[in-house]
Amino acid sequence: MxxxxxxxxxxxxxxxxxxxxxxxxxxxxxxxxxxxxxxxxxxxxxxxxxxxxxxxxxxxxxxxxxxxxxxxxxARWPLSARWCRENPEHPLMDLLFLYGARELTPAGNKPDLEALLECQATAGRGGTCKAKMGYPGEGYYFLNSNQRYEAGxxxxxxxxxxxxxxxxxxxxxxxxxxxxxxxxxxxxxxxxxxxxxxxxxxxxxxxxxxxxxxxxxxxxxxxxxxxxxxxxQGISTDEMEQQINTFNQAAVRAFSCFAGQVLFSCTLDSAAILFDEFLLSKDSVSAADIDPELEGYKLLTCFTRPVDIVGWNAGPRAQLPKPEVRAIAAGSCFLFAHEQTSDRKQQVRRVAEILTRVQNERLGERREEGHGEAAFCSEFHYQGAILP
Ligand SMILES: [Zn+2]
Incomplete structure (x- = not known):
């Protein structure tokens, strides 16, 4: 529940x-x-x-x-979010699809990232703003009543x-x-x-x-x-399936190279602690970390940052510091892809079932303390974005 x-x-x-x-x-x-x-x-x-x-x-x-x-x-600003350094009212941009598309585009044909890191908003007499786009920072966002993302x-x-x-x-x-x-x-x-x-x-x-x-x-x-x-209420499988489909349609509209792929994103709302087979902290999320059944999904791109988690023990061991552990910071986001199999609907349904469970129950270690909260196919990655 x-x-x-x-x-x-x-x-x-x-x-x-x-x-x-x-x-x-x-x-x-x-x-x-x-x-x-x-x-x-x-x-x-x-x-x-x-x-x-x-x-x-x-x-x-x-x-x-x-x-x-x-x-x-x-929610925490995804690390892929960018906004105008001079006027935060100008439309936001999200880089997840863009960087993912680069991975699927043959060399020589890749989109020009430099040009996109300038604000495209109209300003002055028909010109564009051209200010640098930067990460909104450590903070949080919400969708306001005008359906625009703003800092909260x-x-x-x-x-x-x-x-x-x-x-x-x-x-x-x-x-x-x-x-x-x-x-x-x-x-x-x-x-x-x-x-x-x-x-x-x-x-x-x-x-x-x-x-x-x-x-x-x-x-x-x-x-x-x-x-x-x-x-x-947690998210239901039907809602997740719908979300995955909307996410994929938006991706294909933005970049045709995504056609024929099943994509999903994972965006961390709280820091996630993941260990590899040697019990060392991982600095990225793989599809198999989300669920072993997603093994075949390839990580196309990610925006990620490490963070050290410290704290004190409560209760009988009160005042004793917990050992420091390295985690993947909130706001980190990942884009995964797999070629579409013959029955797309069935493939999406299976992914939806898995992601629904993980979004409701979280991923990684120390989930009881709030770690590993993730949102899949978050609207932010396509709604708040200007895409070429
Ligand atoms: Zn601007």
Missing amino acids: ILRATARLETPTAISQRRATGNDLDTLAFVPGTTLRGALAETCLRQGSAEDRTFATLFLEDQVRFGDLRLGGN NPDTRRVAHVEIDPGVLRSRNGRFHSASVLTRHQTFEGKIWASPEGAETLKKITGKGLPLWIGRGRSRGQGRITLWVDDD
Whole structure:
């Protein structure tokens, strides 16, 4: 089952990814699934023990996979997205099809990428803008009411405090800290995958809203949130099949070389942890990582970046840092292709069945902490794009 988790920030909140260095700290712009899971585990342990049925269901038996929560449920800009450096109102562009098409085009006939990295919007007297196109950055996007993609990042502000000596109630010399915090009253949303028992247990303990503490600065009143969960729907196989078909039609309209191929994309909404046979972190997703049955699908192109995942253990091992692990960053995206077999409909249906399951249940390791959230054949790759 899929549940929607909503967290409202009741006070300013700061979530760190790294252990503190120096006197200035940043905050993450989202609530990692692992942070939510840790906060909930702590609350459960305060009210009961690790032997309780509730604790086992929520944390020990892979019955509940928490997801990252993002402002309004917004998605991370895919690494293939580009926008005008001078005027973000100009149409966006997405490079996934373009780079994929290059791979299928014979040498000598390849599209000119340099020219495409200039903004094509009309500006001035009938001319084009020609400003450089750049990656919109670390943030998030949403589709606004005019069906245009725009940036949707949480509000943050900078706060400062001095350390107080509890003995003399005076500030300690030289102990001045500043930090970025997410401002209060913002609402973050994400998905939780759960077994029927897991879903029922989670709904019971969150009720109409469960107060939790996340992040740093609790002694200064930071990080109080209210969490609640509602029923939601995952994607169905029919919807996925439709999505794959629309994606493929758009691809062929943009580049005729895609005709006769079955394409699908994978875009990571949260960092994915994948290991190879030697248990080393992988820096790319192959079709077989998504499902061994997709083995024959070739990775045409990808936009990817590594990220180090750090964190602290919650509960009985609280305060102990987890070992750092290398992951594939959120926003990374991949385009796969396979030649069409005689029965295209059947081929697409089989792919749809697999992708539906993976999109709902995620891929890779540590899925219970929110890793490996992926969207397949995301509209962004063709809707927000100007294509030649
Ligand atoms: Zn422009």
